[in-house]
Amino acid sequence: MSGHGRERGGPPEPPNQERSRADEAVGGAGAPGGGRDRATDEVGGPAGGAGGTRVADSGGAAAAFPDTDRRGPGPGGTPGNPAYTRYHPKWHRPRIPIFWWLRSPAYVIFIARELTSVAVGYAGLLILLLTWNVARGPEAYGAMLGFLARPGILAVHAFVLLALVFHSVTWLNLTPQALPRRIGGRRIRPWSVLAGHYLAWLVVSAILVWIVAVKS
Amino acid sequence: MARSREPMLWAMFGGGGMLAALTLPAIFAALFIAAPLGWIEPLAQEDARALASHVVARLALFAVVSLGFFHWAHRFRYTLYDGLQLYHLNTLVAVLTYGSATALTALAGFVFFVAL
Numbered sequence: 618m619s620g621h622g623r624e625r626g627g628p629p630e631p632p633n634q635e636r637s638r639a640d641e642a643v644g645g646a647g648a649p650g651g652g653r654d655r656a657t658d659e660v661g662g663p664a665g666g667a668g669g670t671r672v673a674d675s676g677g678a679a680a681a682f683p684d685t686d687r688r689g690p691g692p693g694g695t696p697g698n699p700a701y702t703r704y705h706p707k708w709h710r711p712r713i714p715i716f717w718w719l720r721s722p723a724y725v726i727f728i729a730r731e732l733t734s735v736a737v738g739y740a741g742l743l744i745l746l747l748t749w750n751v752a753r754g755p756e757a758y759g760a761m762l763g764f765l766a767r768p769g770i771l772a773v774h775a776f777v778l779l780a781l782v783f784h785s786v787t788w789l790n791l792t793p794q795a796l797p798r799r800i801g802g803r804r805i806r807p808w809s810v811l812a813g814h815y816l817a818w819l820v821v822s823a824i825l826v827w828i829v830a831v832k833s
Numbered sequence: 834m835a836r837s838r839e840p841m842l843w844a845m846f847g848g849g850g851m852l853a854a855l856t857l858p859a860i861f862a863a864l865f866i867a868a869p870l871g872w873i874e875p876l877a878q879e880d881a882r883a884l885a886s887h888v889v890a891r892l893a894l895f896a897v898v899s900l901g902f903f904h905w906a907h908r909f910r911y912t913l914y915d916g917l918q919l920y921h922l923n924t925l926v927a928v929l930t931y932g933s934a935t936a937l938t939a940l941a942g943f944v945f946f947v948a949l
Binding site for chain 2: 713715718728731732734735737738740741742743744745747748749751752753754755758759762765766771774775777778781782784785788789817818821822823825826828829830832
């Protein structure tokens, strides 16, 4: 039909309230049923080149709302494309500033926690780079060690380590909420889940540091 | 179809998050803080190579690194979505983040199983 829909990809279903309210405004023909379609046909919008046979034009309505879509009558007086409605509901979408998360310390902590994922990805990249240089030979490995010992790089890496620890703490603190409260009918206490995970962190860390330190 | 991928992506995010939480601080502190500062002796190249090319080490490093990339992808995607409200760029952001994680995982596979 007339291709000037005001809804861009929105749901095509017009809410009935809007339509009947529009009808009441026009001619008081807001009774549900046959009268509604007739009423909307009557205000069928600026005809222009629509080529439809308009039943009637109730005058000021179309001129008062020039950007209403053309709801021309179909063959036999049936309404046109039901996807089009004269009034689009205004969705309530409050504008939120981009830095909304600076409003409260809790939000800042939330965003900081989410951004620890960058540190996780960076650590993965650095491990890849180091392994790659180990594979390339003593010369490349020596250059990599020199790069890692630069003061600026060390300062950045100290910050990355802080972020990684923050990731570990926030992640492990959530484990009681992520695990089932009962296993096989036995209640699992949150603190024991927490303690178990922190213990695992400690043991794994000790083993890893021991491996690197003893091998060297 | 996009909806049906979500559980898999979340599982990789969760697995990567857990592995990273348990292992990365220790690995990072030992290799990139303590060794350059001289708190511990840096590994000699042949020792590092022998250590990393053990099959368990290859698999473990690959798992930590690649799942870490997917952890980053998933979390960073939603940080952009919520924090910067890039709702209209949702598809682009998803393609870029998960695409990078996939490419980097392929690179990790090469480094740990071919180059090393």
